[in-house]
Amino acid sequence: MVALVSAISGLLYGYDTGIISGALLQISDEFGIGSGWEQVIAASILAGAVIGALACSRLSQRLGRRKTLLIVGVVFVLGSAGAALAPNPVLLSLARVVLGFAVGGATQTAPTYVAELAPSKYRGRLVLFFQIAIGVGILIATIIGASESVDWRISIGAATVPSALMFLLMLRLPDSPRWLVKAGREDEARQALERVRPKGSDVSGELHDINELVEAETSASTSGWRGLRERWVRPALIVGCGLAVFTQLSGIEMIVYYSPTILTDNGFSNTVALRVSVGLGATYLITQLIGLAIIDRVGRRRLTLLTLPGAALSLIVLGTFFVTDHAGKAQVPYIIATLIAFMAFTAGGIQLMGWLTGSEIYPLATREAGAAAQSASLWGTNLLITLSLLTIIDTIGTGQTFWLYAAFNVAGFVFLYRKMPELTGRSLEQIENRLSKGKFTPADFAGTR
Template identity: 70%
Template sequence: MGSTESTKGSAEAREKAPGQLTGAVVIVALVSAVSGMLYGYDTGIISGALLQITKDFGIEEAWKQVIAASILLGAVIGALTCSYLSDRRGRKGTLVMLAVVFAVGSIWCALAPNPVLLSVGRLVLGFAVGGATQTAPMYVAELAPPKYRGRLVLCFQIAIGVGIVIATIVGASESIPWRWSIGAAAVPAALMLVLLLRLPESPRWLVKRDQGDEARAVLERVRPSDYDVDGELDEMAELAHEEKTANTRGWSGLRAAWVRPALILGCGVAIFTQLSGIEMIIYYSPTILTDNGFSESVALEVSVALGVSYLVAQLVGLAIIDKVGRRRLTLIMIPGAAVSLFVLGWLFVSGHSGRESTPFIIACLVVFMLFNAGGLQLMGWLTGSETYPLAVRPAGTAVQSAALWGTNLLITLTLLTLISGIGVGPSMWLYGLFNVAAWIFVYYRMPDLTGRSLEEIESKLGAGKFTPADFARS
C-alpha cells in the first residue's frame, strides 16, 4: 500500500512539474497528427471524388455505396487486427507498417482501372485508417509527459478535422482529377514513415516486455534532463504488474459482469456517433444535393463549409468540454442536431428544396454539423480512453472502434438505397429520430467522468456504481 501511495505521489509531482517538451515528443505528436489527417482526408475525399468517379466509370448508387463503404470495412478489420499487432510488435512497429499501407493504398486507388479494384484499394486504405485510430493515440499517450499528455493526444482528433477540411477544399476545386486527389495522400504517408524511423518504441510497451533498460534509455531521450525518470519507470512497472496479475484482463475480461456497463457505454456512444448522421453528411452531401437539382459547384462549396464547421466545432468543444462537463455538453448539443435534421427533412418533404430554399438547406446542414461535431462526436474516442479498466483497455477500445466503424459501414452501404426508397426528407427524419434515441441513451447510461481519475472510475465500476447518479457531484 505504501509503494502505491508513493507512486501516486510521484506521479502527481511530475504532473505539476514545470518541465518542457523535447524535440522527440513533438515529433511523436506530429506523427499522430499526420495519421489523424490521413484518416480525415482519406475518408472525406470520396465525398467530392464520387461525382467524378460516377462519370468516369458510369456507375449507379450500388457501386457508389460500395466504393464509399469499402474503406470502412477495412477500418473494422484494421482496428481489431492492430490491437493485437500493437501488443505483439509494439506501437512504433505497428505504425511503421500502417504508414506503408497508407502509401500503398493511396497509390493503388489512384491507379485503379475499374470500380472493383478501386473498392479493394479503399479496403486497404481502411485497414490503415482503423489501425491508426487504435494505435496512434495510444503511442502518443505512452510517450508524452503526464503534464502534456491530454493536449498531445488531442492532436490526433484535431488533425482528423483538418484532413476533412483539406479533402473538401480539394474536392471543391473541381480542377483536380480524382486520381490525383486520392493518390496525393501517399505524400503525407511517406512523411509519417520518415518521421517514425527517427522515433523510439513506447517505453510502457518495453516495460511490459521486460525490457527495462531499453525503456529507461527511451525515457532519458524523450524527457528533459532534470525529469524524474526513475519515478515514471516505477509507475510503469507497477501498472504492468497490475495488468499481468489482474483477474479480469484481455479479451476474455470483457465478458465479466462488472465490466459490462463500461462496454455498453463505450460501444453505445460509438454506435450513436454514426447513427446521428455525421457520415451521411460528410460522404454524401454533394451527391444528395446534386441529385436534387443543385449544381456541382454549389454542392462542393457546401462540403467545404461543412468541413470547416466540423473543425471549428471540434476546437470549441475541446476547449470547453472540461468546463461544461462531458455529459452536460452532449445533452445540450444533441437536440440542436436533431432539430436541424427534422427541419431539413421538412424542407424536402414539403417541396421547399428548390433554389429559393438553398440558404435554408445549407443553414440546416451547417447547424447540424456544429451541434453534432461539437458534442456527440467528441465522445466517440474519448469514452474508450476513460471508461475501460486498465487490464481490458486495449481489447475494450478495439471492440468500441469496431462498433463505430461497423455502424459507419452499415450506414454508408445503405444510405443511397434508403433515400431512393423513401426519399431525402423521410431519411433525414429517421436520422433525427436516431439523435433522439442517442439523447435518451446518454441521459440514462452516461455518467459524467469529467475530472475523475482513471482509478476512481475503475473503482466505481468495480463496485457496481456506474450510473449518472453515482457520479453526480453534491
Template identity: 70%
Template sequence: MESSESVPSKTAEDQRDSPGQLTGAVVIVALVSAISGVLYGYDTGIISGALLQITDDFGIAETWKQVIAASILLGAVIGALTCSYLSDKRGRKGTLVLLAVVFVVGALWCAFAPNPVLLSLGRLVLGFAVGGATQTAPMYVAELAPPKYRGRLVLCFQIAIGVGIVIATIVGATESISWRHSIGAAAVPAAIMLGLLLRLPESPRWLVKQGNGDEARSVLQKVRPSNYDVERELEETANLARVERTAKTRGWPGLREAWVRPALILGCGIAIFTQLSGIEMIIYYSPTILTDNGFDTSVALQVSVALGVTYLLAQLGGLAIIDRVGRRRLTLIMIPGAALSLFVLGLLFVTGNSGRDSMPFIIACLIVFMLFNAGGLQLMGWLTGSETYPLAVRPAGTAAQSAALWATNLFITLTLLSLITAIGVGPSMWLYAAFNVAAWVFVYFRMPDLTGRSLEEIEGKLADGKFRPADFAR
C-alpha cells in the same frame, strides 16, 4: 485514445505539474500522430467530392457508389481489431511503421485503379490503415508523452481528423483536380509519416511489458529533460505492467465480466450513436444528395467545404469548453440542436421546398447540424474509450469500441443512397433525426459525467456496481 496510469505518488505528481517537460522528440511523436489523424480525415472525407467524378468516369449507379464509399470502412473495422493484437506483439512503433506503408500503398493503388472493383479493394487497404491508426497512434503518443501534456497531445489526433476533412473538402471543391490525383496525394504525408517514424523510439511502456527495462530507461532518457526523474516513471510503468499481468479481469475475456459490462455498453453505445446521428451521411454524401436534387456541382462542393470547416471549428470549440461544461451536460445540450436541424431539413424536402429558392435554408440546416453534432456527441466517441474501461481491459475495450464505430459507419454508408431511393430524402432525414433522439435518451440514462474523475475512481465505481449518472452526481 489516451491511456493513463494508476494513482501516482506525490513525487510523481509534483513532476506532472512541473514545467518544461516537452522535448523535441515528443513533439515529433505528436506530429506523427497528427499526420495519421489527417490521413484518417482526408482518406475518408475525400470520397465526398471525388465520388461525383468517379461516377462519370466509371458510369456507376448507387450500389457501386455505396460500395466504393463503404469499402474503406470495412477495412477500418479489420484494422482496428487486428492492430489491437499487432500493437501488443510488434510494438506501437512497429505497428505504425506498417500502417504508414499501407497508407502509401493504398493511396497509390486507388489512384491507379482502372475499374470500380479495384478501386474498392484499394480503399479496403486504405481502411485497414485508417482503422489501425485510430487504435495505435493515440496510444503511442500517450505512452511517450509526459503526463502533464498527455491529454493535449493525444487530442492533436482528434483535431487533426478535422483538419484532414477540411483539406479533403477543399481539394474536392477544386473541380480541376482529377479524383486520381486527389486520392493519390495522400501518399505524400504518409511517406513523411514513415520517414519520421523510422527515427523515433518504441514506446517505453511496451518495452517494459516485454521485459526490456534497460531499453525503456534509455528511451525515457532521450524523450525527457535532463532534470526529470526517469527512474520514478520507469518504476510506475513496471508496477502497472505487473498489475496488468496479474489482473483477473483482463484482455478480451475480461470484457465479458458483469462488472465491466456497463463500461462496454457505454463505450460501444456512444460509438454507435456518433455514427447513427448522421455525421458520416453528411460528410460522405452531401454533394451527391444536393446534386441529385438540382444543385449545381460547384455549389454542392462549396457546401461540402463549409461543412468541413464547421466540423473543425465545432470540435475546437467543444474541446475548449468541455471540461468547464462537463461531458454529459454538453452532450445533452447539443444533441437536440442536431435532431431539430435534421427534422427541419427533412420537412423542406417532404413539403417540396427543396429547389433553388430554398437553397439558403437547406445549407443552413446542414451547417447547424454539423455545428451541434461535431461540437457535442462526436467528441464523446474517442473520449469515452480513454476514460471508461478498467486498465487491464482497456486495449480490448477501445478496440471493440473502434470496431463498433466503424461497423456502424459501414452499415450507414452501404445503405444510405438505397434508403433515399426507397423512401426519399425527407423521410431519411427524419429517420436520422429519430436516431439523435434515441442518442439523447441513451446519454441521459447511461452516461455518467466523468469530468474531473480519476481513472482509478471510475474503475472503483465500476467495481462497486455504481456506474449510473446518479452515482457520479456531485
C-alpha cells in the same frame, strides 16, 4: 515529433474518408456507375477500418506501438497509390479496403502511442492533436473537391506524401516505454524515456510508476478480451460501444460522405454542392476546437445531452424542406444554414466522445480490448450506414431519410441520458473503482468529483 506522427495519422483519417465526397461525382462519371457502386466505393474504406482496428490492437500488443505504426504507414502508401491507379470500381474498392486497414489501425494505435510517451502535464493536449487533425484532413479534402480542377486520381494519390512522411518519422522515434517494460526490456524503456524527456532528467520515478502499472495489469484477474465479458465490466462496454454506435447514427457520415451527391441529386449544381461541403468541413473543424476548449468545464455528458437535441431538430427541419417540396433555389440559403447548424451541433458534441471515452471508461487491464471493441463498433456502424444510405434515400426519399436520422439522435439522447455517467473530473482510478462496485449509473456519479 511523436505528436506530429499522431497528427499525420489523424489527418490521413480525415482526408482519406473525406476526399471520397467530392471524388464520387467524378468517379461515377468516369466509370458510369450508379448509387449501388457509389455506396460500395465509399463504404469499402470502412470495412478495412473494422479489420484494421481489431488487427492492430493485437499487433500493438505483440510487436509494439512503433512497429505497428510503421506497418500502418506502409499500408497507407500502398492503399493510396492503389486507389489512385485503379482501372475499375472493383479494384478501387479493394484498394480502399487496404487503405481502411491503415485508417482503423491508426485510430487504434496512434493516440495510445502518444499517451504512453508524453509527459503527464502535456498528455491531454498532445493526444488531442489527433482529434484536431481529423478535422483538418476533412477540411483539406473538401477544399480540393470544391476546386473541381483536381482529378480524383491525383487527389486520392496525394495522400501517399504524408503517409511516407509518417513512416520516415517513425523510423527515428522510440517505442512505447510501457510496452517495452511489459515485454521485459526495461533498459530500452529507460532509453526511450530519456529520449523524450529534458536532457539530464531522472526518469527512475516514472519508470517505477510504469512498472507498477504493468504489474497491476498483468496480475489482474480481469484482463483482455475475456475481461470484457465480466459482469462488472459490462456497463462500461455497453456505454462505450453504445456511444460509438450513436456517434455514427447521428448522421455525421451521411453528410461528410454524401452531401454533394444528395444535393446534386436534388437539383443543386456540382459547384454549389461542393462549396457547401467546404463550409461543412470548416464548421466541423471550428466546432471541434470549441468543443475541445469547453469540454472539461461543461462536462462530457452534459455537452453531449445539450447538443443532441439541436442536431435532431436540424435534421427535422432539413427533412421538412425536402418532404414539402421546398428545396428549390429560393430555399438554398436556408438548407445550407440548416446543414451547417447540424454539423455544428454534432461535431461539437457527440463526435468528441467517440474516441475520448475509449481511453478512460474501461478498467486498466481491459482498456486496450475495450478501446478496440469500441472502435470496431464505430467503424462497423459507419460501414452499414454508408452501404445503405443511398438505397434508403431511393426507397423512402431524401426528407424522410433525414427524419430517420433525427429519430436516431433522439434515441441516442435517451440512451446516454439513462446510461452515461459524467466522467469529467474523475481520475481513471475513481472510474474503475465505481465500476468495480457496480455503481456506474449517472446517479452514482452525480454531485461528486
